[in-house]
Amino acid sequence: MLNKKNYLSIAVAAFLLLTILFAVSYSLSYKPLGITCYLDSPWTVNYNDKTYTDINFKNINDLTANGFIKKDVISLTTNLADVNVDFPCLFFTSKYSAFIVSLTNLKDGTSLDIYSYDYDRYQDSDFVGCDYHLINLPEDYENYELTITIYVNSDTEALPISMPSLSSYHNQINSYINDHIYALCIGLFAVVFGISFLFISLMFIGVSKNSKIEILTGLFCLDIGIWLLSYYGLLDFFYESRNTTFMSYITMFLILPITYLIIDTVHPTKNKLIFSAVSFINIFIPIELVMLHLNRTVYFNESRGIFFITALITFLILTSYLVTDIKTIHKTRTFKSASNRLQLYGLFCFALCGIIEIATVSLHIFSEDIILIIKNITLPTGISIYIGTVIFNYIIFSTEGLARVQQYNKLKEMAYVDVLTKLPNRAVSDYFMKRYVNSTSNYCIISIDINGLKSVNDTYGHTEGDRLIKDFANCLSENFEDVGVCTRMGGDEFLIYIDSIKEVDLKKRLINLEESYSSLDENNEKGIRHSFAYGYAFKNNLENSSPHTVYMVADQLMYDMKRKQHEQS
């Protein structure tokens, strides 16, 4: 499938892709106006009733040996410097903890809660998710002391909130969008593509043979799109929801069963043991984890590890399928297998990116900055590769399909058209016989046999014989094409089907046919005689009016004429 030309086109494609990505990121970029102030120090920390002063934000983690545990209360206080921007706004992200932000007036000591996140859920011992927070500050904020009180809801090694930054509202929100523009674009694309693809496959549920895979693919794209958007906190952009984290986990868990179904449809395994084991893992474990979460027994962020292990197992199975496929690539070079292989490749790329993402986040190998870059790029790239292969799959194999349709039309022609004379062939004649069974019109069938074909073939060869037939077919068309269908039954037999014609008219045409055909005698050097025998019958002239009877009568009349002609010659 791949040759030099294709490599060139892939290079061009890659170049185009990079250029356009660069142009897009340029056109959607945002340069912050004014200052962004990161509040790194000095902070006063009150942790479980112990107070520490002048702490750098980065060092807050060092205050505990084993990280923070559920029900810890951490209170962070700092002063706010005047950054002289319109619409001052505080920004930070939080993970699995509730918090309340309050401002204390430096002059009179009054306190005001300006923002609270999921405090009600914390008090109910419910699940608290992750989110980003934009907190508007009053214009005289420099007169206040900022206090963030964190209520830890889940055991964690690091402080549940990121370092807050202070800037204008537009800077904060547009920078956030800008940082995640890649994920936003791909996520939106996946969602719309998934929905559209799903609808399209539903429309063709009876027609296309691959409906199951198509519907699964649509669902999968929709699922990973929503996952991507909620994972990066971009869903809040469009829809009011207090459950984005929940949604991100559900969609992530759903990936497993859908992936498994796709793999199984594309590459069914004959090994019953593996089949049962894998389907159990892929379907029941996610359901079980969701149940545990809803039951408030084990929350998603705690059961993540089990999910990752399950995902890893499925990934290994997928890899093994691919490896065996590549090994047997020379044996089974069928069309369908190429399409299926492409699907698996796409899934594999996506899964690989997923694994990289999980590994990066969980294993803490790299530094914060690199983690951030990897986090922002891997998943969207994996998803776009997957969707790319889906579209590629359908477009590539459809253009090959176009070629086949053309071949198929050609063959269709051959199936219904007599190659030599270009008249309709016996299959068409059979069609008319069937069609006339219930006909009420006074149809007419004419049976015609060319005389002397065999002797011409034997004496002068097949070429002359063919010419004889062709000439007759032409005369026949000229005289009958406008009223009926002329078919060649084979050899020297022809049948004409006419829906309705007056007998007088028919006789005239037959005489014309005779004259025009026998006139070919004149120019014939070899002295071949052009003549034919015919017989015709009308439906209404017979009692038992089945087309077969009509045909038999016409045929018999034709033989009678032939015998008479023999006797005369």
Add this chain to the structure above:
Amino acid sequence: MNFKHIGKYLIAGAIIIIYMLCIIKLGSNKYDIKNVFPFYNIDSGWTVTENGESREIESLFKASIGLVNKHDSVTITTTIPDVSEIVSPCISFKTILSTADVYLDGELIYSYGHNTEDKGLMVNKSYHYVPLSSSDSGKTISIVITGTENSAFSSFSNVYVGNISDVYNKYIQVHKIPFIIGFFLCIFALVLLVLSTYLISSSHKDYSIIFSSIISFLLGAYILGYNDVIILISDRLRLGTVLEYITLLYMPAAIIGFIITDNIGFNTVVTRFFLAVNVILPTIFLILHYTNICHICNFVSIFHLLAMIEGFASLCQFILVIIRKKKDKKKQINIENRSFIHSYSGDVLAIGLMIFIATATYEILIFNYQKYFSPTGDRFSVSVLTIGAIIFVMSLFLNFFFHNIDHYNSKALFSKLENIAYTDELTSLANRALSEKVLENLEKTNANYAIISIDLDQLKLINDNYGHTCGDRYISNFARIIDEVFINSTISARIGGDEFLIALKDADEWECSSLLSKFETALIKESEASDEFTYKASYGFAIHKSKDKNIGSHEVYMLADKRMYDMKQEHHLNYDKEGEIENA
């Protein structure tokens, strides 16, 4: 059209409608982000001052101010509602092609656009967020909007007072659907473009996919530009403003390009002329814009007119093509409908294009009506064009999808048809076409092979005396015998009424003779078993050796045929002697 088709179209139509309803539902404000603080959309209580005359108006939305031209000023004044509860309050509004100055109790607190105007550049479309303080409740605020182009605007945008987050969210919420769909179309265009490089380099040169990608991109960028998405999330105000014009101007060219390359019969002189016009004119407009001679916003009316003319002309052409196709179809035999699946790809494209043109026309008409005739302002409803655009691009995608379906179906039928095309219907042996193919192949590979030519004796007699049905039976039985005896042949074919050809690769004289004597034995056996016929045939064979490179398969066949003919002559003499064939 028969009822099966109508049923399918109805179902498809129902699904499209459900799809559209889903999109509309997703975009409805039921799921909007709720406001945290008090939020005001100030519609009443405004005083409008135009040309020195002030008047109080009931509704800002419905205020009729006529067309504001270059250097015309309109001032709107009101009092600020209670903002004491709001953190980071602001007053926000949108202007197009105008400068804006905001006065709070007579003092200028915000100004926009004068620098750009002084430089002679087109002033961008912009959202203004004017910061207020919580203590500003009850103060008088005046907004002076001065046009910088002719026909700059004829109505006011909504004026919001509230918390900056709430205001910003409000803008995003009303543009949710265009946001999502606009991005989708742009990325989809990118994907198609990347794939097109592969497709064009492969055997099937289908350039229409490039145009599909361009159309998708232009539509997506237009939707993003027109719906202010770009100016809301980035600081590229100039791009955000000009983009909607540029994309709009080049869209007809892309659509025409697609129609030409998609080979539905539109590659005419008229179409190509329109294509040229639609590429050259916008380029001229662009040059005029960037050299600041005449800004691009002034060309919109010309464009609308041109688009309507071309749309109408295309529609006429389209209908003519359809009528012509229907006429051609009537001439053809209609048996195709019975066994072969109707290819929907052309219909899908036509429907998508129709819907798109309908929504585009609707948008053009509404836009001009709102600008020139109606007093009402920006209506934040789901843009019809957005939905039309996504349906159109989906139909482009479906076009390919259908080709894929055709492929899968044709694959199944292909093998069946191949059989039909290469099989003799009566005997189920191969037919002449296939035998020629096989012989050609043998000749090309210069193999060792033998050709046997067999001719049935007395077929004509049987047909004449006992009718064709008997004759057919005679032929079928013969064919069966041939099939059984020559079971290992490269091909056993019926190449004429009573003529058979058998090709045997790597056979020598001994093998041929042995097979033919087996054949004779089988014929005798069959004749004894049958109470109808005596089976007799004449045959001859010829061998081709690899060393005879210059001898073609046809010559070999002729030799075999001649030998067969010699035998036939012998038989004729014998029959004449016997008189009539035996018949029980």
